[in-house]
Amino acid sequence: MGRISCGNRALVVVAAPAGPYIYGPQSLRETLVNYQYGSGPADVDEFFREKKSWSKVKDKIVGDYINCYLKTVPKLGRPILIVDAFAGPGRFGDGTDGSPLIICKAMRHAANRSSCLFADVSAGHRAALEENLSEYIEAGVCDHPYEDCERALTRAIEMGSGSTIFFYLDPYGIRDLEFDIVKQIYEREIKRSTEVLINFNFRTFMRMSGNWGFGDSASEVARKVKKSKIETVNSVMGGDYWQRIVCDPQLGKIEREDAVVNAYLERVREYFKYGYAIPVKERQEDEVGIPVDELAHYHLIFGTRSSRAVMYMNDVALNALDPYLRQFKDGLLFDFTPQRHLPVRRDVAKNAIVESVSERPLKRPEIYEAVIPRFFMHHKKKDYRAMVDELTFSENRLFADERAIKRRGQLNDEVRLSAKPWRV
Ligand SMILES: C[S@@+](CC[C@H](N)C(=O)[O-])C[C@H]1O[C@@H](n2cnc3c(N)ncnc32)[C@H](O)[C@@H]1O
Known part of the structure; x- marks a missing residue:
């Protein structure tokens, strides 16, 4: 058992009995981190007690892509900056890496001229993050985390004016993804390489846009939308175009999800030549019978100006989604892959x-x-x-x-x- 301090609290690192099933130095399964969980300013959110299965899919996409990215972009001959503006504490309570450690380890592996910048609004998360990233902060790979995403984005844009920058925005919901703030990234000098990966949470979008149900009539949806946080959703979506989509009685659940995400992508494509949505979905292990295609947990919105980046992300995304997609074929007499995933x-x-x-x-x-x-x-x-x-x-x-x-x-x-x- 080891002890590392976190602000004025202590984090207890418990080493689980080493068994024959723990492989390699990359595996952190042997370490459990007992943060002080709660909603107080010095606490770590319950969200980070254990990494959810769909977050593993998301992190596979982020990690695999960053690895490709760090192998390719050095050819541009510019300093490389990776910005994780909603960083979290860096490590989950079950010992698995959060995005900051995934990024820093990829950087160490790539050993090139790159640095990263992190931010989190929660003091408890920042304190834990400082501890979890201490070796990288000491090595000058990253600085002390910033206090909010806006500050981090502004700082990155200022300090990285000649750099190749990758922005990862992974908030809990959508409220913090104000289009005018995110747009600062999109409007970076076109000559410089800029890529974004944004976690767009359609389920939160549904809640914020009126908590309408899929069985609601068009007029009921319209009434609920009116009572919703309409201005906030408009500012996130960069317009009110989404209202027409959610009120369209012709659209079913899945079509509505696709239409909202595609309309949002259209906004992103005004700035990036290539914009795609990668649905984050996981295989339902305990389901019996023919699996049903569900709403995604969230969509990773990927924006880039490079066709090579699209090529890399294509494989990264398909590999991560492979278990989900295979469930529609594996062990079944026919191929039940849903139309939209064919x-x-x-x-x-x-x-x-x-x-x-x-x-x-x-x-x-x-x-x-x-x-x-x-x-x-x-x-x-x-x-x-x-x-x-x-x-x-x-x-x-x-x-x-x-x-x-x-x-x-x-x-x-x-x-x-x-x-x-x-x-x-
Ligand atoms: C979904 S979690 C990020 C998880 C992280 N990417 C990982 O893989 O471990 C979202 C984080 O954003 C932080 N957050 C919320 N609002 C923020 C803001 N305005 N600026 C920066 N961080 C914020 C939360 O405290 C939380 O730690």
Whole structure:
């Protein structure tokens, strides 16, 4: 058992009996953290006692993507800054890492010129965060946490004017995501790389926009919307366009979720070339019978100007959602994948591949970057690679520039592919 201080309180770190099932130094399952839980200023919220299964899905997306990010963006030759503006205490009571530790460990692993900036409005969380990040603060990887997201965002934009910046915004609800504040990020100089990942909580949106139910009539929804925190929701959504959607009697539960999220994405796409929503969903282990597609716990809104970033996030998101999506197929006689999660048919994706090289020959990675943004979260990169092989070697619809081929019958990333045969 170890003891670390947290402000004027003590955090007790309990080492569970080491068993044969704990693998590797990355596993923190052996450490339980006994924060003082509660809602007082020095406490840690109950939320952090144990990481929920859907938060694990979210954190897998954040961690896997940050790892890719830190491998790629150094090529831009700029300092790298990662901002986690709703950081939490850094570690959950069950010993698992929160986003700040996930980010700092990825940075240590990548060992490049990067730093991060954290904020949390709760004094108790900041105190715990300071403790949990102490080695990174000492090493100069990050500074002491800021007191609120607004200050952190402003500071990041000021100090990182020439930097490559990734913003992670993970509030409890949506109230703190005021569009005008978030917009500061979107409006960063276009020449600099800026990416955002925002946790948009549709369930909170529903509550704040009137707590309407899916069985409510259109007039009932309209009445509830009127009584809701309409101005707050308008300021989060960056307009009142959402009201038309929630009051539309034609839309069912799932369609309404999709329509609200897509409309919000349209706002994000005014600033970013690419904007996508990744639904955070987990497999229902205890469910019997055919699984039912449900509302997402939340959506991670991803904004970027880089098609390469889209390509990485595509695979990261599909890997994280894989257990959820597999439940509609695994052990079932038919494929019950819900319509909205069905990938585009392979023949359609193949046509898009051929179309991508119609103007000029492209190398394989360029093809992925042309096609994946059109079909985000449909197929993984390795599936496109297989399609390119089929188009080249079986279907004669792609033609390889033989000069770059190293092994007969095998493509590599340097080979250009064309829709027309090459002249020799
Ligand atoms: C969902 S939790 C973040 C969890 C964290 N990303 C993780 O993975 O461990 C949201 C956090 O935002 C903090 N928070 C709420 N309002 C805030 C604000 N205006 N500025 C900064 N932090 C805020 C809360 O205290 C809470 O710790």
